[in-house]
Amino acid sequence: MANSYQLIENAGILIDFDFDGDNLKTFSEGANTGFAIKKDEKAFLSVDLWKPFTKKLTDENGKPVIDAETGKQKEETLFMLKLHTCPTLVR
Numbered sequence: 001m002a003n004s005y006q007l008i009e010n011a012g013i014l015i016d017f018d019f020d021g022d023n024l025k026t027f028s029e030g031a032n033t034g035f036a037i038k039k040d041e042k043a044f045l046s047v048d049l050w051k052p053f054t055k056k057l058t059d060e061n062g063k064p065v066i067d068a069e070t071g072k073q074k075e076e077t078l079f080m081l082k083l084h085t086c087p088t089l090v091r
Contacts, residue, residue: 024070027049048081048082049081049082050079050080051079051080051081051082052077052078052079052080053077053078053079053080054075054076054077054078055075055076055077055078056073056074056075057073057074057076059077
């Protein structure tokens with residue numbers, strides 16, 4: 001599975017952005033490295049990242065649903081959308 005940096009790099013390549021490994025950062029990455037964002041600046045690139053997580057199943061009474069084969073509580077994998085935006089950063 002690709003990590004956030006690989007997804008941002010791939011998205012930059014698709015729009016023919018000259019990505020050098022350091023000139024695309026998320027808002028929090030830019031703030032942590034001393035960059036600022038111009039007032040009213042909008043992100044020029046956004047990347048959707050679907051993060052998987054598991055949820056233990058319960059019945060309508062809140063009791064665990066047990067798998068007959070394993071004897072353990074059943075789980076299901078769900079996906080949560082995380083949106084990464086890349087604003088224009090200035091130093």
